[in-house]
Amino acid sequence: MMKSKTEVIEMESRKAEIRRLLQLSPAEVQKLAGKRLLVCADIDELHRKMAEDMVSEIEANNSRRKPTRLILPVGPVGQYPYLASLINTRNISLSECWFFFMDEYCDEQGGAVGANHPLSFKGCAHREFFSRLDGSCGLKPDRVVFPDEKNIVRLEQIIHEAGGIDTCYGGIGIHGHVAFNEPVEQVADTGPRAVRLNDFTVTLNAVRAEVGGNLECFPRYAFTLGMKQILSARTIRLYCRNGCNLDWANTVLRIALFAASGDDYPVTHIRDRNYYITTDQDTLSSPKWII
Secondary structure, rough: OOOHHHHHHHHHHHHHHHHHHHOOOOOHHHHHHHHHHEEOOHHHHHHHHHHHHHHHHHHHHOOOOOEEEEEEEEOOOOHHHHHHHHHHHHHHOOEEEEEOOOEEEEEOOOEOOOOOOOOOOOHHHHHHHHHOOOHHOOOHHEEEEEOOOOOOOOOHHHHHHOOOOEEEEEHHHHHEEEEOOOOOOOOHOOEEEEEEOOHHHHHHHHOOOOOOOOOOOOOOEEEEEOHHHOOOOOOEEEEEEOOOOOOOHHHHHHHHEEEEOOOOOOHHHHHOOOEEEEHHHHHHHOOOOOO
């Protein structure tokens, strides 16, 4: 189907913008971003920083006798062993914490995959985080929420009744999705729902998930928190990293920081929010080729 003249102009405009952003040197990116961007030496330092950010927030709220209500990702995941260690070592209480995880894959019947599925976000969170916590931390199981077919309709209300979200912690997808909020019209207004994952997400995830690039059997549907809930957080902290030998996140880092807001890259809707992005030197670097 032939694109309209308007669509062609908009496409060329975004392309021109991205080419301009990719021409910025790492030093120029840091200078322009200012306090919005923190650059770590490597991916391990990024994971440690993410864990420290979470712990600092929980400790500060505990000292004020306030609850902590967080949106958490499974991607990145390297922060969770550090987070568990910090909680155990400092004897931090989680009794007033709510952890709302961003998303979960669906099985072929439309229900959330089981925790024993190799791609389950709930299973990963248990292995990397919850199973490492001391039993004395006081975490309440009913305050750990993964979106699924049983709660997806009530999830917005559950978050509201908990007092809203203090901070959203998350990663950024290759085309700017946060959670599984991929490019769709009026994405900023979306709530918790089941979504069909697009080919970009499925391909990249199949490459990185150690399933041998199995596109045929990779989950095509998932439950996700809405962009509305993410943007309503009092603070948004995103951690943008390649995390592998592919330089897939270098472009979206610059888009997240500087590109004009648009539904084609949902992360750009953070622009007028209280947001911070942490990256590493590898992801900050310029790509070898600008096309």
